Amino acid sequence: MATVSLKGITKSFGKTEVIHGIDLDIADGELIVIVGPSGCGKSTLLRMVAGLETVTGGEVQIGGTRVNELEPMDRDIAMVFQNYALYPHMSVFDNMAYGLKIAGTPKAEIAERVGEAATLLQLEPYLKRRPRELSGGQRQRVAMGRAIVRKPSVFLFDEPLSNLDAKLRVQMRLEIKQLQRRLGVTSLYVTHDQVEAMTLADRMIVMNAGRADQIGAPLEVYTNPQTEFVASFIGSPPMNFLPAKMAGDAPRGAATLGIRPEHVKIAQSGVQGTVLYTEALGAETLVHIDLPDATRVTVRQDAAAPPPREGETVSLEWDAGDRIFFDAQGSRC
């Protein structure tokens, strides 16, 4: 168990800087999710914490001590890779035991710790099998087991669920969350899936092109996005963006007005638009509407509410308190 601190971390590959200075303090036992679009530097950041990538500038601290110069094995971390990276020629048991074996742990203790992890992850029947004789979900569990048996002070996950099908992903997401709670190990979890980020995170860090746009609890980030990028990235369907001048009372410098689909209501009076199409998702219906200036607005309404016909002209309305204004640079104002 340990805290992790990133202080002004930057990373350059050759002359191109891909991480532009990230500060983050992770409390003991906290689960932090790093989320962002592809190529924004999530993996790079995680790998710098792991010690698989050198740190160009700034300082990584684990448990209060600087680890920039330490090898991964000396940082007391364990990592779960996207493709699991199991040793193909070793049995499940040996895969999990390998790190302990290198550390010179006595045989009896290895057997005991691997056994514990196997019980926890329901892997007991498979201990003698090779990785290729396992399903994707089972391999995923072995990779987790390999991380657990080492009893590290920090877990690092790099998109561990992205090779699984949707249903399994939801199930494993839950398992990871429970496991992390139970073990209480400080964790950094990388994903590009904002639903995964919302459900798993104690706090999440939303990355945009090598910068941390916002760090905060999932609901805080959702209801109170600090930048237009965060507002559009978190939430599905994404937030609606309208020209700020549509609101008479927009603050000075505001360029964009953001409003979540669930906050827009079809009403008797208000902004007029044409219904383009509707998507009935069962519990809710998404109504896509074109305003006269060609901005697209999505309305999320309860399935019980009667959906408008396509091509119909409707009026839209929202509470002034649900609006969020951004300036021309995309920052909150």
Place this chain on the structure above:
Amino acid sequence: MAGVDSGMVEKRGLGRWMTHLGLIIGLLFIFFPIWLAFVASTVTQPEIVKPPMPLLPGGHFFENYRRALVSGVNAPVAWMMLNSLIMALGIALGKIVISLLSAFAIVYFKFPGRRLFFWLIFMTLMLPVEVRIVPTYEVVANFGMLNSYSGLIFPLIASATATFLFRQFFMTVPDELAEAARVDGARPMRFFWDILLPMSRTNIAALFVILFIYGWNQYLWPLLITTDPSMNTIVMGIKQMFPSGDDTADWPVIMATSILAMIPPVIVVISMQKLFIRGLVDSEK
């Protein structure tokens, strides 16, 4: 030959019989000289010399083979086989060790001159033993390695082909595996030993078979550097048994020697067949 591949699976009836017939004829064609050699190794000298040549084995099997193994013509065949075995094993194992290590260095380490070394190794592909035989001979002679096992083995060990094979294979191993091992605490040689080596098992087996036969069949090099009959290898030894001048050749013993010379490679191929084929077909990942 075109169309054979596509037709192979569906072929039924007549086509199938024809295919088999073709294969059997081809096999007999290749096998016939070996059969003749075997027959010749079981009869007496006069029987061979007198036409027509016998086509069925005679009754002198044990006598001829015992004579070959124990006394031979210049040196006992058992002795020459031992020399060949040492040389072939030395070359095969030496090449495998060196190329594994050099491929490991080239793929997993960043060091100055990495590309240069790679191309240097690549260039040696264009210089087989036969091409560099004179300078190599001089070097070996200066080191006093004529008529020695080290002289037989070392010049043939440096191998670009095997280095390439392992380099190609190592490059298909996902980077994450090395990283996982690093996180697990494995230092580079530990990773090599615990993970890379077991994963290369089938490749090593395939290469061993090929290199063993390559080493066993060396002719020119041993001929050049071994003048002492007790250092002769069997493949060149067979040629040495041919008489110079007016002596008559002892054909039964020569033929027995030829048959004996074939046995070890056959044993290696058969015993490693399963691994060998797997190594050539897939890389077991």
